[in-house]
Amino acid sequence: MTDRPPVAPTTGPWRIATRRSHLAQVQAGHVGQALETATGRPYELVPMATTGDEHPDRALDAFDAKGLFVDRTRGAVLAGDCHLVVHSYKDLPTEAHPDLTIGGVPARVDPRDALVTRAGWRLADLPRDRQVVIGTSSPRRRAQIAKHRRDVLVQPIRGNIETRxxxxxxxxxxxxxxxxxxILRARPDVPGLTVVPLEHGEMLHAPAQGALALECRVDDAATRKALRKLDHEDTRSAVTAEREVLLQLQGGCTAPIGAHAEVRVGPTGEKRIELLGLLSDPSGTSLYRASHETGASEPHLLxxxxxxTLLEAGGDRVLERLRAADGA
Structure with a gap:
């Protein structure tokens, strides 16, 4: 058995690893406050740069993005320097880390994407009498914009919310x-802009978007017990179903894959999960959508x-072309 560093101390403040960005620290601060309220222990944030943060000008699909924004924060927890790390759940690799566990998934914020412009346009309202340029480095967003508006030029763009x-x-x-x-969490102060949420028929969001994942060591019983107090059952079920789609498709960060799950109460009072899914080629030409529903206790199955369903509809050919292009 491999020797491991001891877990972070059970006394003193909760040490929370986080990326250095304003949004990441705001998210980690919200978790810290909730954890302090639930346990009576204070918290402190431990900001750090990840590999992804050190390449702010490169598009996500320009290099291997697996674990890009979680590598060093996870390392701090594995080393026993921090009790937990707060992730934007959508940034986590789909494969579970053998020595880490998701101890808590708080209730998520609105998972939709939003179009931010100076004029308050929706996708369908974008001008047609000139070349319109929309910034995003997400293959998923790029494909869906192209599906709706092939006349729009999509330009890669990176950086924090304020920069974009x-x-x-x-x-x-x-x-x-x-x-x-x-946007709702960071509340950036950039006057003169209008934020228009995009409905799922226009832009299906990334799996687990809007949710946070509170990750700690598997062998840290005290932290796991504390994080359970912050867990939101319906959010965990929904994002589990969404991320299972990503896991099964093996799409990683470069394939245009979207998913939205929502827990609803059925006609006889039982909880059900409704799931929307999307798989596309990068151009948006071959774009497949589907919906399914099952009991709330079966998110993995859903x-x-x-x-x-997406593979049988033609998505298998999309993924084969993407893998061939990547040299896989």
């Missing part, structure tokens, strides 16, 4: 597509059924 919104304010691009949850 600043490009809109200065007229460098006509708009950007961002996660609405990030995700597997969705993935199989």
């Amino acid at each position: 919104l600043g490009k809109v304010a200065r007229g460098e691009v006509d708009g950007v597509v961002l996660a609405l949850a990030g 995700g597997r059924v969705m993935a199989a």
Whole structure:
């Protein structure tokens, strides 16, 4: 058996690893406050740069993005320097880490994407009498924009929320597509811009978007017990179904894959999960959608059924072409 460093101390403040970005620290601070309220122990944030943060100008699909934004924060927890790390759940690799566990999934914020422009346009309202430029580095968003508006030029764009919104304010691009949850949490101060949420029929969001994952060591019983107090059952079920779609399709960060699950109360009072799924090629030409529903206790099964449906509809050929292009 491999020797491991001891877990973080059970006394003193909760040490929470987080990325250095403003949004990441805001999210971690919310978790810290909730953890302090639930346990009576204070908290402190331990900000750090990840590999992804050190390449702010490169598109996500320009290099291997697996674990790009979680590597060093996870390392701090594995080393026993921190009790937990707060992730944007959508940034986590689909494969579970053998020495880490998701101890808590708080209730998520609105998972939809949003179009931010100076004029308050929706996708269908974007001008047609000139070249419109929308910024996003997400293959999923790019494909869905192309599906609705092939005349729109999509320009890769990276950086934090404030950086991307600043490009809109200065007229460098006509708009950007961002996660609405990030805007709601960070509350960026960029006047003159309008945020328009995009409904699921326009833009299906990334699996687990809007949710946070509170990750700790498997062998840290005290932290696991504390994080259970912050767990939101319906959110965990929904994001489990969404991420199962991603896992089964093996799409990683470069394949245009979207999923939205919602827990509802059925006619006889039982909980059900409704799941929407999307798989596309990067151009949006071959784009497949499906919906399924099952009992709330079977999120993994629901995700597997969705993935199989998308593959059978033609998504298998999309993934084969993507893998061939990547040299896989």
